[in-house]
Amino acid sequence: MSPWDIIYNFFPYIGGLISGALSSVLPGWAVYVIMALIGIIGILGFAITGNLAMVWAERRIIGRMQVRLGPNRVGPFGLLQPIADAIKVLTKEDIVPRKADKLLHFLGPTAFLIPAVLAWAVVPFADGTILTDLNIGILYMLAVSSLSLIGLFLAGWGSNNKYSLLGSMRTIAQVVSYEIPMVLSILGVVAIVGSLSMVDIVKAQNIPFIVLQPLGFIVYLIAATAELNRSPFDTLEAESEIVAGYFTEYSGMKFAIFYIAEYFNLLLVASIVTTLFLGGWRGPFLPPYIWFVIKIFLLFFFFMWLRGTLPRFRIDQLMALAWKFLLPLALLNIFLTGLGILAWQALGF
């Protein structure tokens, strides 16, 4: 292989070398488990690094948008701020209210983070650079990521706090409502590709699907923003009404886990949008995984821009947007895509 090929297929190449070396000394199943663990460590490493980078970038950029400086004391340009935050979070006092349900209070953050990690199994960084290319990839992603609601409700209920309970009920109503347009808006892409596998979806995109599915893209982007509880849809963190929503009674690491999971989900949604609508890892000149990361961070900047620009919705406006606007649009998109494919086939392609 030429050096360029190695750079282009860096991760499959390294993986092949390691598994080749291991299989000469270990039985097949041990190689399988070790390769899986290496892949998981790589993906989690990427997610955690991305997480820290995004926390820093978000605070700096939002600071700029609001005409202030943002964190700039810890290290050059405040670059060490996430590390300082991590140390602070670990050395806080753990407070569990006396009237809280101790078990559920502990399970809340745990159950919230698990699905956010699980969904990374099917994120395609490049051809061959994916933990496992499930044949039901996108369906698995949707199914797993909707499980995080259970964690939200455990946290809200277990805290035995009125604000927590109100916050988690509102959030669940919101997420559940936006899940439907989100799930339906992906159907257009699935119908065009004829497969649920994430790798197949990227390989089918000779032109990015944002061109073929503009309606689906818009519906998905709005619904996903609401699903992430980011502004302008962040009613759960409406401080003026319900303090901090479902994590009012959490402190230290338990509190931080909610934030970690939220940023994991943000990265996930950015990578789903990239995969489904923006051509995934495909792009000229640069290696595929670099393209993938560039697209993810451009989307992340877009989410920050939204947060810096738009005011918060009221909850009734939010529900009306989901049920009376996005749902009909998503159904219309399925209908138009169906007609389009039929017309395409009738023309003999």
Place this chain on the structure above:
Amino acid sequence: MLSSFGYVGILAIVALLFPIGAIITFLLANYLLKLRRPNPAKLTTYECGMDPIGDSWIRFNTRYYLFALLFVVFDVEAVLLYPWAVAYRRLGLYAFVEMAIFIGILLIGYLYAWNKKALEWK
């Protein structure tokens, strides 16, 4: 094919250990650095400085049930539509008409719910 799901199983174990490990590290730091200094006021439920009134485990407003019901209907529909979408290009016009009838029936229910003001948040 099944071996590709094995990775998900291994990831599930790691995903379980990740938050639990983080919380255990946190509790250990709490224990070793003697950070925990509870007092009765600190352990009360937060309610803007007031003593909390009553329990917060109360009955829900019915509007949450309405939205949950609607969600179940449309989510089942979505699950049904996924295999339809995968096979759509091979099935052609027949699948299109069938889907139109299916969504049409649901649309009637949706319009009924809209007309009955089940989609209002109040």
